Amino acid sequence: MEHKNLLVSTSTNLSHCDHHLAIKEINEAHELTRQLRAVLLPSLPAGSLAEVAREILDNIIKSSSLAVFMLQSGGHGHQTSKQHGQGGRPMLDGHKRRKSQNAWSIVTSVPYEDGHQWTKYGQKRINSAKYPRYYHRCIYHKDQDCPATKTVQKVDSDADPPEFIVVYHMQHRCRSIDTHIPFVMESAEASLVKNKSRTDTPSSGDTQMTHLLLSDEISNIPLTPEQWNLDNDLDPVMSFFEFADADLFTAVF
DNA sequence: TGTATTTGACCTGT
C-alpha cells in the first residue's frame, strides 16, 4: 500500500537520474533488511515472535524488491530487440537458444547460497572479460524438469569484497526452498574459491552488498554494475509478475 | 563407489 504510493509518485515525477538514485536507495534498504533478518532471526527463540519477525522482514524485503521492479518498469525499463530473431522473426524455444530472454541479473558479493541449489555444468572464458563465466543449473533440472539456470561472473573491478554479476535465466519450476528473490547473506567468495555451488547453512559476518543490476544487455554483461536489467519476452509489468511470488501480486494489486 | 566438478568438444545464434 505504501509502496504503491511510492511507485506512483516516482514513476511519474522522477527524472532518469532520480530513478537510479531511488533504485539505489531502495536496494540499500533491501540489503540492510536482509542483513538484519540474517542476524536477528537465528537469535530469536523459535515461536510466534520469531514467526512474526520473519513475516515482517520478509514483507519489507518483498516490498523493496517490488518497488525496484516497478520503478524499472515505469519508464526506464529497457526491452531489447533481441527477443526477436533477425528480421523481426520471433525466436523459437530451441535447444540452444541464446539466453538473453526471460532473464534478470544482480550484482552481488555473494553469488551463491541464494535459497536454491545449483550444480555447475560449465565454465567459459568470455571474450574481453577478465574472469570466466560459470554456468549453473538447478539441481532439480532432471528430477523436476526445472529450467532455471544462472551464470556467475566476477566483476572486473577492485571492489572489496569482490562483486559478481549473477544472471538468472528462467523461473524455477521445482519444489525447492521457497524463495524467488535472488539475494543472499552468505559469504560466497569462499564458495567461489571452493567452486562449491550447493547451498549450505547461511552465515553472517563479512560486509556484503547485493544490488539489482541495470544493464542494456544481459548477453553482453557490462562489468560495471550500473544499470538494472530485466530482459523478458513479456512486457515489463508481466515480466515482474513472472519473477515475483504470486502472493506479492495479490498484495499489491 | 557415488556424486560433483572440470574442461575440451560440439552446437547454435549472431
Next chain:
DNA sequence: ACAGGTCAAATACA
C-alpha cells in the same frame, strides 16, 4: 567465422 551455451567424458573427492 566467431562468441557463447551445453554436453559429456575424465577427474577429484568424500
